[in-house]
Amino acid sequence: MRCLFEPRLVNDTFGDPGLYVDFRDERRALLFDLGDITVLPPRKLMRVSHVFVTHTHMDHFAGFDHLLRVVLGRKAGLMLFGGPDFVAQVEHKLHAYTWNVVHRYDELVLDVCEIGTDGRGRRARFSSRTRFKREANASFEWSGDIVHDEATFRVRGRFVDHDIPCLSYAIEEKAxxxxxxxxxxxxxxxxxxxxxxxxxxxxxxxxxxxxxxxxxxxxxxxxxxxxxxxxxxxxxxxxxxGQRIGYVTDLRNTEANVKVLSALLEDVDVLFIESVFLDEDAEHGARKNHLTAGQAGRIARTVRAKTVKPFHFSPRYEGRAAEVIAEVQAARSSP
Ligand SMILES: [Zn+2]
Ligand SMILES: [Zn+2]
Structure with a gap:
């Protein structure tokens, strides 16, 4: 059946995590995570209307500068979502540059939405016209798990534990x-x-x-x-x-996390899930606050995902991607 959107990993499974969700009938896309996104050509980045960041470790956020550079002077607006402190972190990035000539370009407005773990959120606006000074800074109550809602789809988000709070997302076509x-x-x-x-x-x-x-x-x-x-x-x-897609990356294998993911992703059609280590390195995975391939596969089985797409493989398995994938699939289908 023809779906509203088409999700694709930004990089190969060893590259920085990221999901590009392209709309089939519109010149528009959603982007999940902002690591190395240089593989996306400018025309694809120009289509991005909303960016959803899981957490701000560098491999998920260092690409903010690249995106800004591509859209500045060419695009009118962009909306970004992230977890605790996200507004301040975007602000720090913007304030790391000198903007004395930026008013000569067409205006770019960044609307930034931060979701707290305590049911409070914060919104702020940064315009190139005012050299990206923080404006319209306001807090709001966040209840439920809907992060963004439109006529044809919604994005839900819930926090998982990665030693720090990290957002897992569900992208849902309404019908x-x-x-x-x-x-x-x-x-x-x-x-x-x-x-x-x-x-x-x-x-x-x-x-x-x-x-x-x-x-x-x-x-x-x-x-x-x-x-x-x-x-x-x-x-x-x-x-x-409608079609439902899960984007899950950077988390510990804990019972609490699995519970959160079950509530977010039950019966999801496609689950993109990190599979950083092999089960043989599970102890190392636990120390690094990441999932193994086996753990990812078992989560996919628990939430009854129809398709699983593992990613975020550790470079230590370079050349052994098939082994990682096999471990995910075996864990997913074992009774
Ligand atoms: Zn991380
Ligand atoms: Zn990561």
């Missing part, structure tokens, strides 16, 4: 709405912008009585009729649950 082309043809109705309007109405939960102006053009000329969302829905749409 799949497919147009049954054969039924549309049988009705003798042509396609037009009204189809997009109808899909949007369904995805945003508009009332069934909402009128849709069905207009189309064919070789006989222009046609128009008025129908309600409900009428059209039953006739030509197939609605199925």
């Amino acid at each position: 799949h709405v497919n147009v049954a082309k054969d039924r549309l043809e049988a009705l003798g109705v042509g396609v037009g912008p009204w189809l997009r309007e109808l899909k949007h109405a369904v995805l945003t939960g508009a009332s069934g009585t909402t009128p849709i102006d069905v207009q189309w053009r064919d070789r006989d000329g222009e046609h128009a009729m008025a129908r309600t969302v409900d009428e059209l829905c039953h006739l030509i749409l197939d609605i199925a649950p």
Whole structure:
């Protein structure tokens, strides 16, 4: 089934962690983590509207400068999300540069949202017009786990323990709405912008009585009729649950963490999960606050992930990626 978005790891499994979620029908993308992102060409970075950072270890945040450099003067805005102290950390990065000529460029506004572990969050805005001075600085209450919500998808986040708090994310398409082309043809109705309007109405939960102006053009000329969302829905749409993606990286293998992930990711379609060490180095993994491949596989089994994509392999296994992957898959499928 055709999904709203297409997720891909930014780097190979030994490279810095990061997930690029491309939208199929829009020139738009989401980015999870900001490590080394130089492999993404500027045209792909320009599509990024929202960035979700798990934590600010360098391999997850050092790419902020690169992103800023690419979008500055070319893009109007960007929204960034992160954990405790994130607003101050973004501010420190911005203030490490000299901005005496930045007002000559088109304005870039960074909206930064920080999520606390205590149910409080903070938002702030940094504009190139004011040399990235902190503005609109305000705190807010954060309850539940929804980090970002739009008509067609949402991003949820929960903290796991990596010696420091670290966010795991779930990216959820709200529903799949497919147009049954054969039924549309049988009705003798042509396609037009009204189809997009109808899909949007369904995805945003508009009332069934909402009128849709069905207009189309064919070789006989222009046609128009008025129908309600409900009428059209039953006739030509197939609605199925949306795709769900998990992005889990940098955490200890603890019971509490597994519980958090179960609440966030139960029955997820695709689980991207760190698999840093082999089980034979589990003690070392525990000291480094990372998962082994076996532990990642067992988590995938616990949350009943349909597909698993391991990443963030330690460089000590260079040339042995197949072994790491095999250990994840074996742990996932063992009873
Ligand atoms: Zn880390
Ligand atoms: Zn890391």
